[in-house]
Amino acid sequence: NFTVKAGEVKASVSPNMWGIFFEDINFSADGGIYAELVKNRSFEFSVPLMGWTVPEGAVSNGQILVVNRQEDNSSNPRFAKITLPAARSFTMVNEGFRGMGIKAGEQYNFSLYARLQPGSAVKLTVNLLDDAGKTIGTTTISPAGDSWQLYKASFTAAATAAKGKLQLTFTGSGGIDADMISLFPQHTWKERGNGLRADLVQLLADLHPGFLRFPGGCIVEGRDLANRYQWKKTVGDVSERELIINRWNTEFAHRAAPDYFQSFGLGFFEYFLLAEDIGASPLPILNCGMACQYNSGEVVAVNELDPYIQDALDLIEFANGGVTTKWGALRAKMGHPAPFNLKMLGVGNEQWGPQYVERYTLFAKAIKDKYPDIRLVNSLGPSPSGDKFNFLNDTLRKLQADILDEHYYSPPEWFLGNAARYDAYDRKGPKIFAGEYAAHSRGTEGLQRNNWQSALAEAAFMTGLERNADVVTMASYAPLLAHVDGWQWAPDLIWFDNLRAYGTPNYYVQKLYANNKGTVVVPILKDYKVISGQDSVYASTVVDEKSGELVIKLVNAAGTAQPVAVAVEGVKSLAASGRLTILRSNSLQAVNSLEQPVGIAPEEKNIAVKGKTVRTEIAPWSFYVIRVKIN
Ligand code: AHR
DSSP states (O other): EEEEETTTTOOOOHHHHHEEEEESTTTBBBBBBBOOOOOTTOOSSSSSTTTTEEOOTTHOOOOEEEEEEEEOOOOOOOOOOEEEEEEEEEEEEEETTTTTEEEETTTEEEEEEEEEOOOOOEEEEEEEEEETTTTEEEEEOOSSSSOEEEEEEEEEEOEEEEEEEEEEEEEEEEEEEEEEEEEEESSOOOOOOTTOHHHHHHHTTTTOOSEEEESSHHHEEEEEESSSSSGGGGGSOGOOOOOETTTTTTGGGGSSSSSOOOSSSOOOOHHHHHHTTTTTTEEEEEESSBBOOTTTTOOOGGGGGGHHHHHHHHHHHHHHHHHSSSSHHHHHHHOOOOOOOEEEEEOOOOOOOOHHHHHHHHHHHHHHHTTTTTTEEEOOOSOOHHHHHHHHHHHHHHHOOOOEEEEEHHHHHHHEEEEETTOOOOOOOOOOEEEEEEEEEOOOOOSSOHHHHHHHHHHHHHHHHHHTTTEEEEEEESSEEEEEESSSSOOOOOEOSSEEEEEEEEHHHHHHHTTOOOOOOOOOOETTTEBSSGGGGGEEEEEEEETTTTEEEEEEOOOOOOEEEEEEESSSOBEEEEEEEEEEOSSOOOOSSSSSSSSSSOOEEEEEETEEEEEEEEEESEEEEEEEEBB
């Protein structure tokens, strides 16, 4: 029998609890949530025409050159120069990111920058092609003048295509220069131009996340410093954002031509907007003057760290500064005069050793001197048991760091065995951000899968995060998104193709925690002890003071049912019935998929309550959330 001491508040639940971690890995941004359909729209990939093909025959009619004007425009140096001999045509086709997802009846917005070569007359026909190459949408553009201009045209798709393409045919004589060739669906999240895929953002919004950590992950660091994430290059006019190779590109080395780049169409302004839209506190992570220590290990000399620190100070101004400040003015110009209310900032990701401490200390001094209220998130090593982790943990505690970012990617058994990890943690030191975690479970075919075993282990572990709300103030599963045809890392919380998306069992675990986080933690005990693995049961309890409900979470990690009776002390009475949400499967290997997106998903029903006792039988391999009104 379990006892809940509803009157004994142990801690307040942090408003930031249960957030999301976004990194452009697995085609999460370009080819994923960023709704641009054209790959290599500005010809800046290392191979300038990657993503574009010229169908046979078309080449004899005209010619395409990619011109580099690096000295005039270093952020967007290349454009396409198409030359047409008299009265001929030239066709080029963009393959999209593993194809383009097109929906029948939806409006698509095409645009490009173009200028005619002097004395030319050229018309552009834009065709959207389905998987078989049939035209399912069309429009035309007639550029005029020999200076760069933005041209736009919209059309409606007549059919759905999972792997559509965009065909451009230039007809006439002379020549035309073209750049930033773009196609977006009209229907994006909040119908914004340069927008995000609405179905993916909706899945994030449904989590009601407490924070949004961005933009990574290893891409913050870069394989070398030249390819680190630099937020200033991701804001302002989209056509002026300098593309770089994605740090995860090399994981596509098996492909003939690795094609993973960061266009930064989804840049820091858009991340802040996304956070605001879904009610999450923004948590940007910045490079601390160190590249990825798994790769080059390149660090900037300490006496050359100033520009990196200045980036951090300027970012705070970009997010929070008045519209008359330099960076606040840019935010206003981009359409958001109100501040973004930035309260936390991460310095470095998964860095370790004295080099990190040396650099972090300089960042911390400069930031705290100017912005004492900004809370800093520190980078810790990836393994909670390694020497590097311990060195950094000890050192940062001595430095009185604000928030330590712990990462764990481990087998399900580790998560079950570590559910009590924070029960005996130092209460006086920094707060904990469980910044990246996922149970890595192998499916029958040997691949790491988002199976029910992994999700159940995370649910069990998360009872310990929830129970220790006075220490653990933030947590996020990682990675967040993965394209089924473009991933390097599994498991991931949400999978998608060009048209569809689904939440994994792990997603529903996150959702149940985030949507039932309550406001204060109260103890649930068995024989006066925390319930963390006895008879394979894990438990935690919160009270939602706003709704006046008790919220009990129970995880049964065993394959046999477990009868439980939860006696609630410290309340006058409980309502005669409550709501029970069950997440379960008969098989630990079960997964959701594009075809069966909700094979494992929460089921809700009423549960009878007798007096002050809640009785139930927790099904084998299941996660229960019970909400009961306290009278
Ligand atoms: O989540 C994938 C990667 O795992 C992140 O980029 C990095 O921080 C961690 O090693």
